[in-house]
Amino acid sequence: MATSEVNVFCRQMSGMTSYEGYSYEDVSRIAKSVLDRVKCRPHIGIICGSGLGGLANMLEDKEVILYEDIEGFPVSTGHINLEHTWKPVPGHAGQLVFGWLHGKQVVLMKGRAHLYEGYDVHKIILPVRVMKLMGVKMLFVTNASGGINPDYNVGDIMIIKDHFNMPGFAAVNPLVGPNDDRFGPRFPPASQCYSLRLRKIVRSIGEKLGMSGYLREGVYCFLGGPSFETVTECRFLKVAGVDATGMSTVPEVLVAGHCGIEVCGISLVTNKCVMEYDSKQVANHEEVLETGEKRAHDMQKLISAVVGEL
Numbered sequence: 001m002a003t004s005e006v007n008v009f010c011r012q013m014s015g016m017t018s019y020e021g022y023s024y025e026d027v028s029r030i031a032k033s034v035l036d037r038v039k040c041r042p043h044i045g046i047i048c049g050s051g052l053g054g055l056a057n058m059l060e061d062k063e064v065i066l067y068e069d070i071e072g073f074p075v076s077t078g079h080i081n082l083e084h085t086w087k088p089v090p091g092h093a094g095q096l097v098f099g100w101l102h103g104k105q106v107v108l109m110k111g112r113a114h115l116y117e118g119y120d121v122h123k124i125i126l127p128v129r130v131m132k133l134m135g136v137k138m139l140f141v142t143n144a145s146g147g148i149n150p151d152y153n154v155g156d157i158m159i160i161k162d163h164f165n166m167p168g169f170a171a172v173n174p175l176v177g178p179n180d181d182r183f184g185p186r187f188p189p190a191s192q193c194y195s196l197r198l199r200k201i202v203r204s205i206g207e208k209l210g211m212s213g214y215l216r217e218g219v220y221c222f223l224g225g226p227s228f229e230t231v232t233e234c235r236f237l238k239v240a241g242v243d244a245t246g247m248s249t250v251p252e253v254l255v256a257g258h259c260g261i262e263v264c265g266i267s268l269v270t271n272k273c274v275m276e277y278d279s280k281q282v283a284n285h286e287e288v289l290e291t292g293e294k295r296a297h298d299m300q301k302l303i304s305a306v307v308g309e310l
């Protein structure tokens with residue numbers, strides 16, 4: 001099929017099914033329009049999780065573009081507060097920040113979109129494909145998560161070694177839809193999504209920085225949200241081998257892996273999941289943001305040192 005035919009096919013598919021993807025040509029056009037507005041030519045991408053937008057402070061010579069000024073980029077659908085004022089999801093600003101870190105050119109997403117905001121999974125991953133076509137080779141994906149592993153503490157930093165794509169069991173996967181081989185293969189493997197090379201570097205640098213006491217390596221589970229988990233769901237995840245759970249990351253990682261970007265996932269355990277039926281504890285987003293603030297400096301130190309080592 002010629003390129004223009006692929007475009008037409010994609011459009012037809014979007015009319016026929018729930019598929020709302022962007023064609024290779026769409027993504028190329030968006031990537032070019034972004035690059036036309038900045039001097040930076042990034043090789044490294046960083047996605048900031050809830051409360052971790054401060055990672056942008058690591059960058060020098062910053063250039064900022066708002067998501068709302070980029071074609072197709074998902075802006076936070078947020079919520080209407082009790083004063084009837086619209087607010088984005090707290091902790092997700094919606095800015096694409098370009099800059100330099102240890103002599104390397106970086107693009108950083110200050111804020112991400114989530115399934116629970118009402119977006120189709122294909123919209124959520126558009127920025128990752130745009131990063132790819134801007135020249136990104138390596139992606140650091142961060143998030144806030146709830147600890148399932150009973151040995152984990154609030155404030156632990158977990159290097160992600162694997163994930164559990166729970167919505168994927170019902171085909172909620174960004175790779176569903178017509179495959180364009182220019183991005184990657186129809187049936188990509190998912191057993192090595194998280195680069196062993198980068199995991200080793202993060203671990204060794206974390207140890208050198210004195211973080212061994214709260215540095216972990218574990219399995220992240222992606223759930224749709226926005227409700228936090230029930231006790232039974234948490235117990236199920238524990239049996240399944242999950243160490244920490246959240247509502248993001250996996251779609252981005254699957255797409256990055258599909259198009260050959262090397263991925264490093266780092267999760268900040270911001271709260272402990274409620275594992276007892278009679279517990280008085282409840283999960284809440286305020287605690288998530290609070291822990292993010294407390295560990296922001298450590299997360300910055302770690303990622304900055306790792307990028308310096310690459």
Ligand SMILES: O=P(O)(O)O[C@H]1O[C@H](CO)[C@@H](O)[C@H]1O
Nearest residue numbers: 049050143144247248285288
């Ligand atoms: O995964 P990130 O974006 O860090 O955010 C996490 O924090 C929010 C819940 O407090 C959810 O959005 C969850 O996914």
